[in-house]
Amino acid sequence: MKHFSSITPKFSLTKTALAVLMILVFGMTLFSQDKSGGNEPANIFYSNSSDGSTSNPVSTSNQPQEQQFTAEKQTLLNQLRTARLNNDLVQASQLRNRLDEIDGLTAYTPVEITNPDNNPIKQKFVTMNTRVPFMQESDFSVSTISTAAIWGVATASSNRTSTIFAATSEYVNGGGDIIKIFVSYNGGSSWVLKYTYNGFNAAVDCRAGEIDIEPIISGNDTIVYCAVGINYNSHAWSTMIVANIGTGVGAGYTWSFGGYNNANVNYYNPKVTSDNTTYTSASYVYMTSSFDSAGTVRYTSRYLLVTSPFTTTPVFTYRQPNAPNGFWWQSNGISSSAYLHQDICYYNNGTVDRIYTVYNHAGTATDKSVFIAWSNDYGVTVGSGNTLSLTEATNILGAVCAANGGTSRTTMAIGYRLQYANEWDYRIQYSAGGGTTTGMFTGQYIEYTGDTTMLISLQAIDLANGRFVTGSARNGGEHYYRSFNGTTLGNPLQTNNITGDVTYGGCRAGYWNSPNPDSCIVVWSPNLGSGAYCSRLICSTVGVEPTGNEVPAEFSLKQNYPNLFNPVTNIKFSIPRSSFVKITVFDITGREVAKLVNENMNAGSYTVDFDASDLATGVYLYRIDADGFTAVKKMMLIK
Numbered sequence: 001m002k003h004f005s006s007i008t009p010k011f012s013l014t015k016t017a018l019a020v021l022m023i024l025v026f027g028m029t030l031f032s033q034d035k036s037g038g039n040e041p042a043n044i045f046y047s048n049s050s051d052g053s054t055s056n057p058v059s060t061s062n063q064p065q066e067q068q069f070t071a072e073k074q075t076l077l078n079q080l081r082t083a084r085l086n087n088d089l090v091q092a093s094q095l096r097n098r099l100d101e102i103d104g105l106t107a108y109t110p111v112e113i114t115n116p117d118n119n120p121i122k123q124k125f126v127t128m129n130t131r132v133p134f135m136q137e138s139d140f141s142v143s144t145i146s147t148a149a150i151w152g153v154a155t156a157s158s159n160r161t162s163t164i165f166a167a168t169s170e171y172v173n174g175g176g177d178i179i180k181i182f183v184s185y186n187g188g189s190s191w192v193l194k195y196t197y198n199g200f201n202a203a204v205d206c207r208a209g210e211i212d213i214e215p216i217i218s219g220n221d222t223i224v225y226c227a228v229g230i231n232y233n234s235h236a237w238s239t240m241i242v243a244n245i246g247t248g249v250g251a252g253y254t255w256s257f258g259g260y261n262n263a264n265v266n267y268y269n270p271k272v273t274s275d276n277t278t279y280t281s282a283s284y285v286y287m288t289s290s291f292d293s294a295g296t297v298r299y300t301s302r303y304l305l306v307t308s309p310f311t312t313t314p315v316f317t318y319r320q321p322n323a324p325n326g327f328w329w330q331s332n333g334i335s336s337s338a339y340l341h342q343d344i345c346y347y348n349n350g351t352v353d354r355i356y357t358v359y360n361h362a363g364t365a366t367d368k369s370v371f372i373a374w375s376n377d378y379g380v381t382v383g384s385g386n387t388l389s390l391t392e393a394t395n396i397l398g399a400v401c402a403a404n405g406g407t408s409r410t411t412m413a414i415g416y417r418l419q420y421a422n423e424w425d426y427r428i429q430y431s432a433g434g435g436t437t438t439g440m441f442t443g444q445y446i447e448y449t450g451d452t453t454m455l456i457s458l459q460a461i462d463l464a465n466g467r468f469v470t471g472s473a474r475n476g477g478e479h480y481y482r483s484f485n486g487t488t489l490g491n492p493l494q495t496n497n498i499t500g501d502v503t504y505g506g507c508r509a510g511y512w513n514s515p516n517p518d519s520c521i522v523v524w525s526p527n528l529g530s531g532a533y534c535s536r537l538i539c540s541t542v543g544v545e546p547t548g549n550e551v552p553a554e555f556s557l558k559q560n561y562p563n564l565f566n567p568v569t570n571i572k573f574s575i576p577r578s579s580f581v582k583i584t585v586f587d588i589t590g591r592e593v594a595k596l597v598n599e600n601m602n603a604g605s606y607t608v609d610f611d612a613s614d615l616a617t618g619v620y621l622y623r624i625d626a627d628g629f630t631a632v633k634k635m636m637l638i639k
Contacts, residue, residue, distance in 0.1 A: 304317070369390060
């Protein structure tokens, strides 16, 4: 049985909106079948660009010479890696300093703004909370994380713990917005608020969907780095919230680099990752931020390195291999309304630690590319041998990347939205060899239906070669989870039991690091960001049973039995051919309360149980959608 917990979203419908909802619910098929069309390969080229200009990437099919270091620098990089693997923090610091001398680097540490009226961070340190008892649940349920007004949600897991981490950016009317960090010790069944950051100035508003988290763990220390985009003083800022899950102490920092205090300069869409899959107390944290300068209409990404992330006062340093322009790729003279999508991930091939970035600027009518760059020396250099341009036949919006991390686990993936006619699909490029050569990528669609994909997410399962989880929000408010293993796709599974958000960060796919065979989760928000919830146990199907071996002659939906019922009834249905089947239960107002079936099924006759233990007495409607066939029937719950 597909069972959803009953939740109450923090918004109401007008009578007109309710009527429209009823028409949508009962007047059309909610699932669109895959479009016809091919999985045409993208064009991926090497770049000989000397300055990272996206307008002139100097594309070539011949691989340039890969990044080379002097013998001394390569030896020091190897020694640094060994010191970090041995958790020798003193030697690692000495080797890093020597490398900086060779590279001619002067460490730049961000300095807080001295004028408090122009500083979005009014208070650095705030404190906080404990775990709740385990609550056993069966199949497909929804738990509540927060009931506040949400700007964005994020989730992350770690190979070092079974704890799941989540974060929300929450709206405060008349005051500075707040960041909350939650944990779940039981696979998303319940959530504990561990830290609240309320140190923003009163005029700070978090930016829609711009929140990303990365937990790092060493022994008993668990630190969560949370990257958040905010609006303050008429322009965008990137901030970093750091929380110690054990002590409940944390701090907030602003991205103070490159004219950040200038009204014409914007830092936004920050992303964060780490190499904690490989290292423990000597882990590094990496952060990137989109940067634009309205005065020159210049776009690039900026890169931040944290080499002491477990200390009470972590040191943030900036490295710009395409100095002064940013990490590498840059766009000049494009529309001032463009939005720079970028992301960062970490992987290694057993001998090198590599920082990998993707870059896509939206807002231009002919942008069909994702630009790729990586660094093998912690962001000091990139070089033309370490860049690629990935080009599709139609426009691209957005760019995300993920890698499995850990020694010799070099699988990684890039995701983006791809235009098809007047709507957008979710496309992924997978590389089993680290994504550094043109022949390493295999394209696949995560979502390729008649609906438009509005939001996408991608998370790699730590230390699991080729295994990824994806989330996507469609324009009707449906949220979907889909697993990805190399070139093999799991079934798309809808994960929200009410209309989902498509604006404020919508849905983020995640996982529970446990032996549980159904460890799939999605953290999501309902329409208009009215709360944060977690859908869990979403990959298994319990209670749908075949009732015979004969192939039925037609589609049918039978009356439930018993009817009246309390609290369980069963519903029989038949499909004459293999079809994608959805059976959904609504209350009398048209609100979806349960999804009993949501999957591809073979021809046959079936029965499915509906358990209404969590629902109130009343009339309910159940509906089947299968290959163009639709039928609706009533049933009565009496308690």
